[in-house]
Amino acid sequence: MLIVTLPKRCADDPAAFTRAAQAAGADLVEVRGDLTPGLAPFDAALPLVLSPRGGDLGALLARGAAWIDQEPHEPRLHCPGARRIASWHDHTGTPALDELLRRGREARGVEGVELVKLATHAASARDLEILREVRIRLSLEGAATVLAMGPFAEHARVLSPWTNAFTYATLEDADAAAPGQLTVARHLELSGESPPQVFGLLGGSEACQRSASPAFFRALFRAHGRHAAYVRFPSIDAEEDLAALERLGVAGLSVTAPHKRAAAAFVRARHGTLSPDAQRGGTLNTLVLEERPVGHQFDSLGLEFGYRDLGPRSKVAIVGSGGVVPAVLIAAERNRWTNVTIHARNASARATLGARFGVDTGPLASLADARPDLVVWTLPVDDARESLPVADRGEARRPAFVDLRYGSPTAAAEHAAELGYVVRDGSAMLVHQALAQFATFTRTEPTGTDRERLFELLAADS
Incomplete structure (x- = not known):
């Protein structure tokens, strides 16, 4: 179930927003009291989830809704016909496993609750591991949604439709109600019977933010019909995050500054294989997470072929x-x-x-x-x-x-x-090394059209 949140900018015509959400493929619309308080009842094209969050949704609550979402400490509000979600959020970090399980079970203990929702700020791959374990355990006890927010959220959000009862999304990136939310369009692009294979970019925060690699790989996956996702991992501690990403089942990584040396050290520590260029240079920019990791250095190839005309x-x-x-x-x-x-x-x-x-x-x-x-x-x-x-x-x-x-x-x-x-x-280096990474990740040979497509993406973004 895909839920989109009514943004502030649409408060003047919430009915039109629900129609747009329905046309985009969403299943429910959330109205949050802290974002759009004081709304009068309106004709919604989709069922509503009302989340007061301390704001005034009195008129909508009186009319009724499909769901009401409250935190366990909030005074219980009446909403005719509404099923109940009990949620808990931590916008600063991801607590320890036992604490999150306690919070989830406390929420489930609220009278009438059918769904427990937890959302925390995930700043590392280890945080994602904790949230995965919490979701698995709470789901054994009843319906649960466990969400990541923040810099590492994209990985968990990509997989959410296969792991959570509800998946929270946005119609436009600018309207995301939580950091890390994906658009409905992207969720539908990744839809299928099984989760997509996940690849990603490991680097510093700034390097991940400005990188063209996510756009490159999404275009390549789409062009070749690959059921795969490519997400950012803005890492502070590459050694810890690489080990956790391997355990999480990430299939492969592009590696950028400042973690190229740390990634090569990870491969050596795991008794993996480094390509001749990676071994000689002591760095890598491509990591395949198989039973034993394999590291490649395709920056050298990108420079070789990208600037041979000089x-x-x-x-x-x-x-x-x-x-x-x-x-x-x-x-x-x-x-x-x-x-x-x-x-x-x-x-x-x-x-x-x-x-x-x-x-x-x-x-x-x-x-x-x-x-x-x-x-x-x-x-x-x-x-x-x-x-x-x-x-x-x-x-x-x-x-x-x-x-x-x-x-x-x-x-x-x-x-x-x-x-x-x-x-x-550096465009030529970037394009040629990305094509080499794509071939390594997917065992699919890129074409001249692929090369042209990536240069066009760079030109459009400059």
């Missing part, structure tokens, strides 16, 4: 020493980009990379004295752009500047263009 280069400056730099160094060898120097603030990191790959290194300030015919900018910030030297116009080909970020033009790329460089962003 041709051989005889003096290369790599700016930064983060998790993607090993992939840049591997691609440089294959694309015949020679005389490489790593320019970075972190002396220890650049020295380690230099020794591993046999390249020169120097502090970030040394970039100003270089005369590179290719600069690969791997930093997530622009504050070092003033160190960039003027492009050497005496070269047979204009020096190139590749900023591995994508989307809107960056200050570093704009400054490079002013200095005479041919500028490229």
Whole structure:
């Protein structure tokens, strides 16, 4: 059962909203007193769930509804003909298993309650594990809905139609009544007799938020008829989250900053397999969670094929020493980009990379004295752009500047263009590595049309 909540912006015409919800495929409409108090009775196209939440729904309550949803501590309200939901929410975190079970059983003990609903803020994969166990145990005792809110909620929300009595959704992303809610359209796209296979993106909060990977994979899954979902996992503790995601049955992960090294360490600790590029670089960006995890480094492939048209280069400056730099160094060898120097603030990191790959290194300030015919900018910030030297116009080909970020033009790329460089962003790397991930996750070979589709998605979003 899909439930959508009446948003504030539709309070002037709630009947029209219920008609839109019905047309979209929802089964019920929730009216919350804290969002839209004081509504007069209206002709609803769908059955109503009334959730006072301290607000005035008196006129609607008097008329009756399909369900009334109250927390156990609230004074019991009368609503003719309504079945009862007892709910409990924690908007700050996910309590321990025993505490949540106590809350659920307390709610079920309220007279007349037919459905127990718990919703907590999930900030980690371990929180998702706790909520899964709570749902399993409470469902053995009666109808239950256990929901996740917050940064890790998407995974639980995707699976909710197969695990919960009710699934709360939204018509538009902007109208979500809780962080992590999915649209009705997305739920219907994922519908089927069995849950979808789940893949996802593991990275820092900012990296997950700006990534194009979710849009890429949803388009690819749709184009190839795959019953699969792709969700974000904005992780603070990659080691703990990777272990929990494996236990939760996630099939595969794209891995982005800052967790590429931690993901490779996870594979080694689980006695899994690292591809040659991942083993050599000590990082990975693709993780298949089989009986033994398998890690791949497809950033190197993305760089190799995405920028092969730049041709051989005889003096290369790599700016930064983060998790993607090993992939840049591997691609440089294959694309015949020679005389490489790593320019970075972190002396220890650049020295380690230099020794591993046999390249020169120097502090970030040394970039100003270089005369590179290719600069690969791997930093997530622009504050070092003033160190960039003027492009050497005496070269047979204009020096190139590749900023591995994508989307809107960056200050570093704009400054490079002013200095005479041919500028490229990170779109080509992103598209080629995503296609390699898709092939690995699904054992389906992508097509030229798929490549064009992903570039079009990036162009539309920039």
